[in-house]
Amino acid sequence: MSLLAISRRKSPWLLHFETGSCNGCAIEVFACLTPLYDLERFGIINTGNPKHADLFVVTGCVSSRSGRVLVNLYNQIPNPKVVVAVGVCACTGGIFHDAYNLAPGVDRVIPVDVYVPNCPARPEAIIDGILHGVELLENKQGD
Numbered sequence: 001m002s003l004l005a006i007s008r009r010k011s012p013w014l015l016h017f018e019t020g021s022c023n024g025c026a027i028e029v030f031a032c033l034t035p036l037y038d039l040e041r042f043g044i045i046n047t048g049n050p051k052h053a054d055l056f057v058v059t060g061c062v063s064s065r066s067g068r069v070l071v072n073l074y075n076q077i078p079n080p081k082v083v084v085a086v087g088v089c090a091c092t093g094g095i096f097h098d099a100y101n102l103a104p105g106v107d108r109v110i111p112v113d114v115y116v117p118n119c120p121a122r123p124e125a126i127i128d129g130i131l132h133g134v135e136l137l138e139n140k141q142g143d
Contacts, residue, residue, distance in 0.1 A: 011043040012134050015053035017073055019106070021060035021094075024120035025087030029057060032130075037123045042131060050076035055133050057126075058112075061089045061096050062103040074110045080140035082133040084114040086126055091115045 018026040032039045033046055047053055050073045062070060074083070085106045088094040093104035106112055113136050116129035 011045060012054040012137060013045045013047045013052050014039075014055045014057055014130065015047055015050050015073065015077065016057045016059070017070060019058060019060035019062045019066040019070060019090070021087075021089045023060075025059040025090070028120045028123050029059060029086060029126055031123045032126050037127060039127055039130065042127075042134070044130060044134070050074075051078065053077045054081060054137055055130060056081060056083045057086055057130065058083065058090050058106045058110075059086045061093060061099075062106055062109050063101055067103060067109045070106070070109055080137060082113045082137045082140070083110060084116060084129050084133045085112045086116045086129065087121050088117050088119045091117045094119060 016026070016029050031037060044055070054077075056074060056077055058070065060066070083106070085091050089096065090106045093099070093102055096102045097104040103109055114129045114133045116125050118125060
Protein backbone atom coordinates (compact mmCIF):
# COMPACT_ATOMS: atom_id res chain seq x y z
CA MET A 1 0.00 0.00 0.00
CA SER A 2 1.39 3.40 -0.96
CA LEU A 3 2.15 6.12 1.54
CA LEU A 4 -0.54 8.31 -0.07
CA ALA A 5 -3.16 5.58 0.40
CA ILE A 6 -2.20 5.14 4.05
CA SER A 7 -2.34 8.90 4.72
CA ARG A 8 -5.75 9.19 3.08
CA ARG A 9 -7.07 6.33 5.20
CA LYS A 10 -5.62 7.65 8.44
CA SER A 11 -6.22 11.36 7.85
CA PRO A 12 -8.69 12.17 5.07
CA TRP A 13 -9.35 15.85 4.42
CA LEU A 14 -12.89 17.16 4.13
CA LEU A 15 -14.20 20.03 1.99
CA HIS A 16 -17.67 21.35 2.86
CA PHE A 17 -19.78 23.33 0.38
CA GLU A 18 -23.15 24.88 1.18
CA THR A 19 -25.02 25.28 -2.11
CA GLY A 20 -27.65 27.57 -0.62
CA SER A 21 -30.52 26.86 1.75
CA CYS A 22 -31.54 27.59 5.33
CA ASN A 23 -28.02 26.61 6.54
CA GLY A 24 -29.45 24.20 9.11
CA CYS A 25 -27.40 21.28 7.80
CA ALA A 26 -24.33 23.48 7.36
CA ILE A 27 -24.53 24.44 11.03
CA GLU A 28 -24.75 20.74 11.95
CA VAL A 29 -21.68 19.97 9.81
CA PHE A 30 -19.80 22.71 11.65
CA ALA A 31 -21.05 21.25 14.95
CA CYS A 32 -19.29 18.00 13.98
CA LEU A 33 -16.01 19.92 13.99
CA THR A 34 -16.46 21.33 17.50
CA PRO A 35 -15.02 19.67 20.63
CA LEU A 36 -18.48 18.30 21.51
CA TYR A 37 -18.59 15.89 18.53
CA ASP A 38 -14.89 16.16 17.54
CA LEU A 39 -14.72 14.77 14.02
CA GLU A 40 -10.95 15.25 14.18
CA ARG A 41 -10.66 12.34 16.65
CA PHE A 42 -11.03 10.13 13.56
CA GLY A 43 -8.18 11.95 11.83
CA ILE A 44 -10.52 13.91 9.56
CA ILE A 45 -9.33 17.46 8.87
CA ASN A 46 -11.46 20.29 7.47
CA THR A 47 -9.84 22.09 4.53
CA GLY A 48 -10.83 25.05 2.39
CA ASN A 49 -8.85 23.95 -0.65
CA PRO A 50 -10.47 21.39 -2.99
CA LYS A 51 -7.05 20.30 -4.26
CA HIS A 52 -6.26 18.95 -0.78
CA ALA A 53 -9.65 17.29 -0.17
CA ASP A 54 -10.54 13.60 -0.19
CA LEU A 55 -14.16 13.92 1.02
CA PHE A 56 -16.63 16.43 -0.42
CA VAL A 57 -19.54 17.19 1.92
CA VAL A 58 -22.41 19.05 0.23
CA THR A 59 -25.40 20.65 1.96
CA GLY A 60 -28.34 22.57 0.55
CA CYS A 61 -30.37 22.82 -2.65
CA VAL A 62 -28.57 23.13 -5.97
CA SER A 63 -29.46 26.07 -8.24
CA SER A 64 -27.96 26.64 -11.67
CA ARG A 65 -25.41 29.07 -10.22
CA SER A 66 -24.40 26.95 -7.27
CA GLY A 67 -24.41 23.90 -9.55
CA ARG A 68 -21.66 25.43 -11.69
CA VAL A 69 -19.55 26.07 -8.58
CA LEU A 70 -20.32 22.58 -7.30
CA VAL A 71 -19.08 20.97 -10.54
CA ASN A 72 -16.00 23.21 -10.54
CA LEU A 73 -15.10 22.19 -6.97
CA TYR A 74 -15.81 18.52 -7.69
CA ASN A 75 -13.49 18.57 -10.69
CA GLN A 76 -10.69 20.14 -8.63
CA ILE A 77 -10.73 17.38 -6.00
CA PRO A 78 -8.17 14.71 -6.95
CA ASN A 79 -9.23 11.10 -7.47
CA PRO A 80 -10.15 9.02 -5.60
CA LYS A 81 -12.80 11.15 -3.92
CA VAL A 82 -16.06 10.58 -2.08
CA VAL A 83 -19.10 12.86 -2.11
CA VAL A 84 -21.41 12.96 0.92
CA ALA A 85 -24.82 14.65 0.49
CA VAL A 86 -26.03 15.93 3.87
CA GLY A 87 -29.65 16.85 4.53
CA VAL A 88 -32.87 16.24 2.68
CA CYS A 89 -32.29 19.23 0.36
CA ALA A 90 -28.96 17.82 -0.83
CA CYS A 91 -30.33 14.27 -1.06
CA THR A 92 -33.63 14.90 -2.87
CA GLY A 93 -34.25 18.63 -3.11
CA GLY A 94 -36.45 18.49 -0.01
CA ILE A 95 -39.53 20.68 -0.07
CA PHE A 96 -38.09 22.37 -3.14
CA HIS A 97 -37.84 19.18 -5.27
CA ASP A 98 -40.42 20.48 -7.78
CA ALA A 99 -39.00 24.01 -8.00
CA TYR A 100 -38.24 25.09 -11.56
CA ASN A 101 -34.87 26.60 -10.65
CA LEU A 102 -33.44 23.87 -8.39
CA ALA A 103 -32.09 20.40 -9.06
CA PRO A 104 -33.89 17.64 -7.11
CA GLY A 105 -30.73 16.57 -5.34
CA VAL A 106 -26.98 16.94 -5.64
CA ASP A 107 -26.78 13.62 -7.53
CA ARG A 108 -28.36 15.31 -10.56
CA VAL A 109 -25.24 17.48 -10.84
CA ILE A 110 -22.33 15.37 -9.50
CA PRO A 111 -22.06 11.70 -8.45
CA VAL A 112 -22.91 11.08 -4.79
CA ASP A 113 -21.50 8.18 -2.78
CA VAL A 114 -23.18 8.63 0.63
CA TYR A 115 -26.58 10.11 1.51
CA VAL A 116 -27.29 11.48 5.00
CA PRO A 117 -30.99 12.46 5.04
CA ASN A 118 -33.04 14.46 7.55
CA CYS A 119 -33.88 18.10 8.09
CA PRO A 120 -31.51 19.05 9.54
CA ALA A 121 -29.26 16.02 9.68
CA ARG A 122 -28.03 15.22 13.19
CA PRO A 123 -24.27 15.49 13.87
CA GLU A 124 -24.13 11.80 14.82
CA ALA A 125 -25.65 10.83 11.46
CA ILE A 126 -23.30 13.19 9.60
CA ILE A 127 -20.27 11.68 11.35
CA ASP A 128 -21.56 8.19 10.54
CA GLY A 129 -21.99 9.17 6.87
CA ILE A 130 -18.51 10.69 6.72
CA LEU A 131 -16.97 7.58 8.29
CA HIS A 132 -18.82 5.46 5.73
CA GLY A 133 -17.32 7.75 3.10
CA VAL A 134 -13.84 7.09 4.52
CA GLU A 135 -14.47 3.34 4.10
CA LEU A 136 -15.56 3.91 0.50
CA LEU A 137 -12.48 6.05 -0.07
CA GLU A 138 -10.30 3.21 1.17
CA ASN A 139 -12.05 0.82 -1.24
CA LYS A 140 -11.56 3.26 -4.12
CA GLN A 141 -7.82 3.37 -3.40
CA GLY A 142 -7.45 -0.10 -4.88
CA ASP A 143 -9.32 0.75 -8.10
